Amino acid sequence: MISNQESFNLSPFSAIYDIVVPKNNMLRQINELVDFSFILDELKTKYCLDNGRNAIPPIRMFKYLLLKSIYDLSDVDVVDRSQYDMSFKYFLEMAPEDRVIDSSSLTKFRKLRLKDVGLLDLLIEKTVEIALEKGIIKTNTIIIDATHSKARYNQKSATEFLQEKSKNVRRAIYQIDESLKSKLPQKTTSNDVEEELAYCRKVIDTVDEIPQVASIPAVREKLNILKEVVEDYTEQISYSNDPDARKGHKTAD
Template structure:
């Protein structure tokens, strides 16, 4: 299973999140209340588990795209902000000192893993639905950048 690729984070700096990412931060609440394992289920056929090096977690890659959608950022700006924005790193399940991905990885993820045009929209929709159920998001409206969807 893809989730076996994840490793336990043993960083002496993890406690910094309790100081710099408030309990009422939207990203913190989404991360703590939404189970993103449905991403693994949806994308399990898109990964080869016995060939090559381990891929960046599909959950983390999806979370990058979710951040991109929420904050209306370009791939480059998103990755740059992920370097210093601790709420982003917390949301991405990264240790504070972990390196971020290369922006081109997002393009590759979209092209290779999200080939079905509606898949990203469906995954974002499911996440928003869960967040609404948990009352993390109050609004019934969310605007999604449709740059990468076909009309």
């Protein structure tokens, strides 16, 4: 059952936000100046309105997706960071001591509630427009690269998007130990999505076999987002009847 976004719970620790989240913090400005109530109107058909247990407020779930997009984090890492980053918690309208959701809940919301990618694009587009009008952000480039679509403000093909995420993993590794370059698989030169997916899986397996590197936060975050993107694209190709889905781009018609 859908519920309205809850305001901050009464907490003896709420004053900490005034200390650690300054007035000029982007997330604080977005939270205070953008009215997210339009999210409820757009998502009301995705929930039962009068039956069942209260769902996690959809506005909060959508804000998790915005945080994912702005900071390029996986479901696992955005939830993990929301536990200790006070600017994230403030943005999510949680008390400092509140427990965050399980990352699996965010994954389900992203894949089931918002499986209509056009709706997700619409929600993000509205948020960007409001933030631009308020002068909070100066460009829309921080907004989501949908992991299973080509949004109108994201002109990368599926192959290009996978290449970008695997490149981010390699770059993070080289900053730690450039000699590890020889251990990573040879990059593909094809524009085929399935070949790029196979390459990304080899990168993931190789890095996972070097735990002393994979456990470093800078590498782990990039690796987790690559794993998530690979999983998303794999599911799309497996279940899609669209012949263009395997090409990584849409034909002109």
